[in-house]
Amino acid sequence: MIYAKNTIQYKCEATQKKQKKKHLSPKKHKETxxxxxxxxxxxxxxxxxxxxxxxxxxxxxxxxxxxxxxxxxxxxxxxxxxxxxxxxxxxxxxxxxxxxxxxxxxxxxxxxxxxxxxxxxxxxxxxxxxxxxxxxxxxxxxxxxxxxxxxxxxxxxxxxxxxxxxxxxxxxxxxxxxxxxxxxxxxxxxxxxxxxxxxxxxxxISPDYFRLRKPLDRRIYELARKHCGSQKEWKIGLELLLKKTGSSQKLKVFRWSIKSLVTTNELPDYNVAYDLENDIVIFTQKHKLVDINSKTVFF
Known part of the structure; x- marks a missing residue:
């Protein structure tokens, strides 16, 4: 999904790099x-x-x-x-x-x-x-x-x-x-x-939250869930997102962390895109969210 001329989702990079480490760990237990x-x-x-x-x-x-x-x-x-x-x-x-x-x-x-x-x-x-x-x-x-x-x-x-x-x-x-x-x-x-x-x-929150390997991914998911919620999308400047995560990463390193999330598209419930020209991160829903009796349900 393209949001602007220079918005990049880096999916082509995923095909060029062999077996890049996934953000989600496998499920450890059977449904039973x-x-x-x-x-x-x-x-x-x-x-x-x-x-x-x-x-x-x-x-x-x-x-x-x-x-x-x-x-x-x-x-x-x-x-x-x-x-x-x-x-x-x-x-x-x-x-x-x-x-x-x-x-x-x-x-x-x-x-x-x-x-x-x-x-x-x-x-x-x-x-x-x-x-x-x-x-x-x-x-x-x-x-x-x-x-x-x-x-x-x-x-x-x-x-x-x-x-x-x-x-x-x-x-x-x-x-x-x-x-x-x-x-x-x-x-x-x-x-x-x-x-x-x-x-x-x-x-x-999604049960797959517990499968996120990296602490930063978990924190980004929390922020996406809180701010995007049932809206179509949520946009935030990269520097402000870094501040809200509480991460001590340098902005350059944080930018590559976001690019990795964009590449794998493994963040539960939300797609992540990065607007390179404006240094903005865009979150959009993967699933429809409906509020029923004050409870949020994922489809």
Missing amino acids: DFFIADIFNNITFQDDIASMEHPLFALKAGDTKTRKYEHNNFSITIAPHQNYGMATIHDKDIWIYCISKLMQAIYEEKEISRTIHFTIYDYLITTNRGVDGRYYEKAKDALDRLSSTYITTNIETDKIREARGFGLIDAWRIVEEKDGRMVRVSVTLPDWLYRSVTSNQVLT
Whole structure:
């Protein structure tokens, strides 16, 4: 699809380069595994709008540098634990899983609270991870980073704006069997996030989000989903998009990252085009989005 004379989708480059690394990882589990796991039969995956808009999560592991971000009168300071490092966007999968479980309970008119209970196995299956011991330990490490990464912000949720600080999760607990296997998990969400979810400030996201290999791709998908939404297209300057991702890449490197996404066209739900002349990135829907009873459905 061509938007302007010098808008390039670089598809010809894909045929010239042999086996360029894909942006999507393969599906790790058979469809039958999802019937075993206690996952979502009635609703889809949900992400909260505020964290889709603002870069609360690191795009690389081991980041221990405090970051500040300001945009449109909103300010965020993210302070990681010096031992654990900042929570990453892959750690955010636990957030998304908890939000989706909470939305499922609301949909089914069950009693809800800020504390979400689930099994490690279900979480690993649902988010396209392996299920051996390594992944159990990685989930535990992610919980450590989420609870120890401290956010100070004046982000507005449910029409309330307040300057406050909080961990990305308030508390977590893992129940282990006698043989040391981690089985059940309890995660308590911060009041700020809980208020956002219960006021329906969430958006449906594609299950293929969990298959995106690169942290930057996940962040770009969040922004495309938030801003393009059910619109026909969303255009944004390359430099502003870089700022909104929270990436530390140089603009030149970021431009090649966008070109790679354009080439593979593997970003879930959205086509990506790059207007070379104006340095603008254009997102358009791959699927039709329809709002039904305040829920967004993908076709």
